[in-house]
Amino acid sequence: MTSVIQSIDYFAIAPPLALALTACVVLLLDAFLPRGPRVRGTLGLVTLAGVLAALALLVAQAVRGQTLATFCVPAPVACSYVVDHITLIFAGLALVAGVVVILLSMEELAGGEIPVGEWYFLLLCTLVGAITLPASRDLVMLVVALELVSLPVFVLTALRRYDGRASEAAVKLFLVSVVSTAIMLFGVSLMYGVSGTLHLAGLQQGLVGNPLAQTAVPSAALVLIIAGFAFKVAAVPFHSWAADVYEGASLPVAALLSVISKAAGFAGLILVLVVAQPLTSGIWVPLVAVIAALTMTVGNLLAMRQAHAVRLLAWSSVAQSGYILAPLGAGPDGAGAAVVYLVFYAAMNLGAFAVVMLVSRADSRLGGGTLQDYRGLIFRSPAAALALAFFLVCLAGLPPGLAGLFAKVAVFRELVDGGVAWLAIVMAINTVVGLYYYATWTAALFSPAPSGAPELPRARSAQVAVGVAIAVVATVVFSVSPQLVFDVGSLSALG
Amino acid sequence: MTTWTGWLTVALLVIPTLGAAGLFVLHKPTESALKAYGVIVSGAALLPAAALALTFDYGDAAAIQHELNAPWIPGLDLRFHLGVDGISLPLVVLTALLTFLCFVYLLGARAVGRRRELVFALLVLDIGMIGTFLALDLLLFFVFFEVVLIPMYFVIAIWGGPRRRAAAVKFILYTLLGSVVLLLGLLLIWSQTGTLDIVALAGAHGAGLPRGVQIVAFIAVGVGLAVKTPMWPLHTWLPDAHTEAPTVGSVLLAGVLLKMGTYGFARIAIPVLPDGAHAVAPWLGAFAVVGIVYGALACLAQRDLKRMIAYSSVGHMGFVLLGFATLTPVGINAALFGNIAHGLITGLLFFLAGAIKDRYGTADMSALGGGMLGRLPYLGSLLTFACIASLGLPGLAGFWGEMLALLGAFQPAPGLSRPLFLVFMAVGGLGTLLTAAYFLVMLSRVTHGSPGPLVPTDGTDVRKYEYSAWVPLVLLILLFGLWPKALLSITDPAVQTLLGAR
Numbered sequence: 001m002t003s004v005i006q007s008i009d010y011f012a013i014a015p016p017l018a019l020a021l022t023a024c025v026v027l028l029l030d031a032f033l034p035r036g037p038r039v040r041g042t043l044g045l046v047t048l049a050g051v052l053a054a055l056a057l058l059v060a061q062a063v064r065g066q067t068l069a070t071f072c073v074p075a076p077v078a079c080s081y082v083v084d085h086i087t088l089i090f091a092g093l094a095l096v097a098g099v100v101v102i103l104l105s106m107e108e109l110a111g112g113e114i115p116v117g118e119w120y121f122l123l124l125c126t127l128v129g130a131i132t133l134p135a136s137r138d139l140v141m142l143v144v145a146l147e148l149v150s151l152p153v154f155v156l157t158a159l160r161r162y163d164g165r166a167s168e169a170a171v172k173l174f175l176v177s178v179v180s181t182a183i184m185l186f187g188v189s190l191m192y193g194v195s196g197t198l199h200l201a202g203l204q205q206g207l208v209g210n211p212l213a214q215t216a217v218p219s220a221a222l223v224l225i226i227a228g229f230a231f232k233v234a235a236v237p238f239h240s241w242a243a244d245v246y247e248g249a250s251l252p253v254a255a256l257l258s259v260i261s262k263a264a265g266f267a268g269l270i271l272v273l274v275v276a277q278p279l280t281s282g283i284w285v286p287l288v289a290v291i292a293a294l295t296m297t298v299g300n301l302l303a304m305r306q307a308h309a310v311r312l313l314a315w316s317s318v319a320q321s322g323y324i325l326a327p328l329g330a331g332p333d334g335a336g337a338a339v340v341y342l343v344f345y346a347a348m349n350l351g352a353f354a355v356v357m358l359v360s361r362a363d364s365r366l367g368g369g370t371l372q373d374y375r376g377l378i379f380r381s382p383a384a385a386l387a388l389a390f391f392l393v394c395l396a397g398l399p400p401g402l403a404g405l406f407a408k409v410a411v412f413r414e415l416v417d418g419g420v421a422w423l424a425i426v427m428a429i430n431t432v433v434g435l436y437y438y439a440t441w442t443a444a445l446f447s448p449a450p451s452g453a454p455e456l457p458r459a460r461s462a463q464v465a466v467g468v469a470i471a472v473v474a475t476v477v478f479s480v481s482p483q484l485v486f487d488v489g490s491l492s493a494l495g
Numbered sequence: 496m497t498t499w500t501g502w503l504t505v506a507l508l509v510i511p512t513l514g515a516a517g518l519f520v521l522h523k524p525t526e527s528a529l530k531a532y533g534v535i536v537s538g539a540a541l542l543p544a545a546a547l548a549l550t551f552d553y554g555d556a557a558a559i560q561h562e563l564n565a566p567w568i569p570g571l572d573l574r575f576h577l578g579v580d581g582i583s584l585p586l587v588v589l590t591a592l593l594t595f596l597c598f599v600y601l602l603g604a605r606a607v608g609r610r611r612e613l614v615f616a617l618l619v620l621d622i623g624m625i626g627t628f629l630a631l632d633l634l635l636f637f638v639f640f641e642v643v644l645i646p647m648y649f650v651i652a653i654w655g656g657p658r659r660r661a662a663a664v665k666f667i668l669y670t671l672l673g674s675v676v677l678l679l680g681l682l683l684i685w686s687q688t689g690t691l692d693i694v695a696l697a698g699a700h701g702a703g704l705p706r707g708v709q710i711v712a713f714i715a716v717g718v719g720l721a722v723k724t725p726m727w728p729l730h731t732w733l734p735d736a737h738t739e740a741p742t743v744g745s746v747l748l749a750g751v752l753l754k755m756g757t758y759g760f761a762r763i764a765i766p767v768l769p770d771g772a773h774a775v776a777p778w779l780g781a782f783a784v785v786g787i788v789y790g791a792l793a794c795l796a797q798r799d800l801k802r803m804i805a806y807s808s809v810g811h812m813g814f815v816l817l818g819f820a821t822l823t824p825v826g827i828n829a830a831l832f833g834n835i836a837h838g839l840i841t842g843l844l845f846f847l848a849g850a851i852k853d854r855y856g857t858a859d860m861s862a863l864g865g866g867m868l869g870r871l872p873y874l875g876s877l878l879t880f881a882c883i884a885s886l887g888l889p890g891l892a893g894f895w896g897e898m899l900a901l902l903g904a905f906q907p908a909p910g911l912s913r914p915l916f917l918v919f920m921a922v923g924g925l926g927t928l929l930t931a932a933y934f935l936v937m938l939s940r941v942t943h944g945s946p947g948p949l950v951p952t953d954g955t956d957v958r959k960y961e962y963s964a965w966v967p968l969v970l971l972i973l974l975f976g977l978w979p980k981a982l983l984s985i986t987d988p989a990v991q992t993l994l995g996a997r
Contacts, residue, residue, distance in 0.1 A: 340570075398671075399623075399642040409571060409634065409678070416682045424682075428675040435671050439664070443652060486570025 011061070012068035012083050012135075015054040015091060016128045022050025023124035030117020040116045044106040044463075047120040051102060051127065055095045058131075062088050071141075078199035080138045086275070089339060089488050090134035090267040093346055096470075097259045098127045100350050103467035104252040104357050114159050114250075122152035122159075123256075130260050134267040138198040139188045142268055143181070146232065149264045150177045153257065157249040169248025176231060176241045184228025190221035191278065200276035207278055219283050225272055226284065226291075232265030233321045236294040243302070246314035251360065254310060255353035258317040259346045266324060266342055273328065274335045281332050289329025293426045296322025300433040307370050309356050312437060313349070316395065319434060320345050326427055327411050330418025337414040343485050344407035344478055348394040351471030355388040358464045371441055376449030385445045387468050394475055396438035397431060402479035410486070500550060501563030504577040506543040507587070507625050511536065515618040518611055526610060533598040533614045537591075540621065544591035547579060556581035557988035559631065559694055567635075572691050576631040581989030582761050582831060585982060586628045586754055589838050593750045594621045596964045597743040600846060603960030613654060616646040617743065624751045628758060633681045633691040636763065640723075640755060641674055647744065647752065654741040662739035669732035670722055677719020677759075683712045684767060697766035700995050706770045713771025716764045717779065723756030726779075726816055727786030730809045734793075737805035742849025745801065749808050750842035754834050757812065760819045761831060766993045772822060773908075777915055780820035780904070784922040786813035791929030795936065800858040801848045803937060804841060807885060810930055811837045811896075817923055818900035821916065824990050826903025831986045833896025836884075836975060840893050843881045843968040850874060850961060854951040860940050864947015873957040875942045877965060884972050886934040887927055891976035895983075897927055 129148025158170035195206030299319030327334030394401030514536030623642030652663035790810025818830030
């Protein structure tokens with residue numbers, strides 16, 4: 001006797017639920033509390049508390065250690081929402097990154113030009129999407145979660161009102177995102193058409209009996225879905241929005257785009273390609289390999305030419321997307337290395353954005369400034385300069401930034417093991433190109449400021465400093481004991 | 496596996512690390528406090544090196560001693576595996592000694608800007624250099640190999656000469672490109688054998704590695720190491736870096752960093768990939784002898800003293816590589832001997848060039864004019880001594896490495912084309928003549944003759960702190976020149992094992 005009413009495992013969906021409730025509370029508080037600087041701070045703390053609560057619930061799920069599933073249909077049993085190893089990794093990553101982004105936001109919002117309640121509400125909505133997405137196990141849920149990640153970001157970008165660049169960035173992001181969603185939906189509908197199921201677990205089985213499965217339709221559907229996710233992670237040829245949007249958006253949003261939104265894109269990609277595996281890997285692996293090679297090359301070449309800090313970080317994060325994709329270009333087994341790289345990348349990149357935030361607030365210039373502004377930072381704010389140098393060296397993948405080195409080694413190993421030597425060589429060359437601009441920036445930190453330059457104030461902001469500290473601690477821990485990350489990203493666990 | 500004396504190797508790394516960390520704690524240290532600090536820390540780091548040399552079992556020099564083996568990152572099979580044998584022990588001691596002498600030299604050097612940062616950079620450099628020679632795990636070797644890059648970059652870029660920025664960028668980009676290729680080669684070995692343990696890999700003598708893979712891996716690893724060594728035609732970063740670097744930077748670059756490349760051949764490339772080495776050896780030999788002749792000809796054309804010494808390194812490293820290319824015990828012993836000799840002699844030469852530059856304000860040979868022996872007799876004599884040692888006069892350390900390398904080429908390993916190596920030997924022999932020529936030309940222009948118009952701004956001859964930095968080097972050059980067995984008896988057993996089954 002099947003019931004029409006689904007039973008819901010509330011423990012499984014507790015983290016996104018907590019975030020959603022906090023979002024509502026924030027919106028209500030904003031409406032009913034009097035305006036003022038103190039309220040801005042209060043709302044930030046409430047948001048932070050909500051995210052920490054969600055993180056605590058996530059830890060509780062992880063400690064319990066069993067796979068939770070809900071929203072299931074009977075016969076054959078398939079669930080739309082599953083909390084397993086991969087969910088926990090991606091959700092944990094998104095929430096920790098979320099904490100840092102909120103800390104950066106508190107500084108950004110202190111100016112009072114941006115409506116606070118809306119900001120935190122939208123931020124929490126994005127986070128709900130980011131932790132729902134890795135748990136999604138059907139195509140519709142996947143698309144909805146991905147949109148939940150993307151839609152609030154347009155508004156967050158545009159919330160820096162009365163700024164032409166922000167509006168332009170928001171429109172660009174909106175158009176690109178809508179087009180990518182459309183493409184992906186088309187792919188999803190084709191996939192549904194040929195397989196007759198929406199559940200990832202049933203895709204492979206669904207394709208077996210269908211005569212259409214022998215045609216090019218499933219491949220076309222998969223390529224379209226890949227293209228949709230490629231937009232989200234800013235992979236070539238869908239990368240061109242990155243620099244303008246990162247530069248136009250306020251820094252916390254750029255950090256969010258480069259880490260949380262990107263992680264969501266990769267989670268979706270891994271779920272569709274590796275976990276569901278509707279088609280044999282022979283079809284998509286070469287495609288992903290080519291995309292990875294192009295992404296890292298184009299990203300690095302563009303980053304090399306940038307004089308603006310945030311634009312440089314934007315293109316460098318495109319290049320890093322290429323490195324994350326690369327192990328998937330060696331086969332489905334590469335997913336572990338991709339996750340490992342993503343975790344390392346998140347810590348390093350967030351840290352870099354946090355320091356840029358700290359520095360750009362200090363000289364009251366919006367958008368992070370040019371690399372020239374970073375000359376002599378070591379004399380003005382030694383701690384900030386050392387932290388930034390460490391993050392850049394990590395992103396470059398050099399000791400003492402061991403986290404980045406081990407991440408790259410993990411990817412190289414996957415490529416050499418998987419027999420895609422050409423991609424390994426492309427990545428090797430790219431690593432050197434990347435070193436060039438990371439090294440240039442790092443060197444600027446330590447060279448004396450040009451004479452006659454205005455004396456810039458020391459960077460001070462408690463919240464941002466805490467954000468930097470979180471990133472530094474994470475990166476140092478990953479450098480000294482990277483095994484932690486290798487454990488969570490281990491292949492067997494991704495099964 | 497892990498012996499109780501393993502802590503000695505760890506101490507070699509921990510002391511400079513603590514020293515570097517301690518710099519953060521010091522509050523507004525004075526110039527003289529920092530001078531003393533550097534000497535004390537590097538002196539403390541010299542103690543475990545000395546203890547290592549004293550407790551080393553010379554009867555069993557082929558075996559890995561003072562071993563420490565602990566897992567670090569199981570996910571990458573990376574183990575924290577350290578140890579010394581006859582190949583690495585001399586280099587470890589040389590590194591600790593040269594670092595210490597650099598700090599001694601800095602005691603008296605004129606006011607150095609941002610001395611705290613300089614001390615920090617040199618201590619981090621020390622960690623990387625020592626670690627490279629101690630590491631017995633492919634990835635750990637690579638990590639330490641890379642650790643030296645950033646401090647050296649800053650040493651050149653901050654305390655270097657007028658064109659330091661370009662030289663530093665060139666140095667780091669070149670060596671990084673090499674490192675990435677090296678990493679790919681190491682990962683290829685790993686993916687084929689499933690282990691990163693250098694001891695196990697060397698013990699297998701290439702068993703389980705198909706010949707094609709060995710050749711590819713040897714080329715990748717070899718290119719990576721050859722950039723650092725440097726081997727002609729990958730040497731172009733070296734003249735700029737050595738010329739622009741400050742004195743201590745040049746000393747450590749020439750004295751230790753170049754050795755990391757050649758050490759890699761002896762520790763990884765040749766023992767782990769014997770078939771690959773066999774296939775590539777003729778090419779290695781050819782590039783080596785071209786480097787010898789090219790280095791010597793380039794030296795003849797130089798006007799700047801530091802630049803000339805830099806190019807002479809290309810030639811000397813050519814002899815070291817030729818020694819490796821013969822794949823015979825004689826040749827490889829020669830290479831290891833040449834390594835140490837070059838470290839001592841060129842280290843001394845760069846110290847002297849720095850001292851000359853400090854006194855005259857230039858290192859341009861034609862501007863210096865002649866007559867240094869008349870004006871600064873002690874400095875002039877030391878320069879003469881170092882140059883004669885470098886050109887390979889019998890009785891000084893430079894001789895044995897070159898002579899034995901040529902001897903090795905006379906009778907290369909079975910399977911290698913003997914006529915080809917005889918040609919290499921002949922060309923190498925020509926190179927020794929050219930080497931003698933350029934050093935003698937230089938001496939005749941700088942030390943002999945009547946004093947030129949340029950009067951040194953600082954007319955003091957060799958100072959006390961300079962003596963204390965240079966005399967140990969002079970003594971060691973004499974020791975190894977007169978009693979080469981002191982070094983060969985340590986390296987030979989290890990070399991025999993390394994060539995092992997073949």
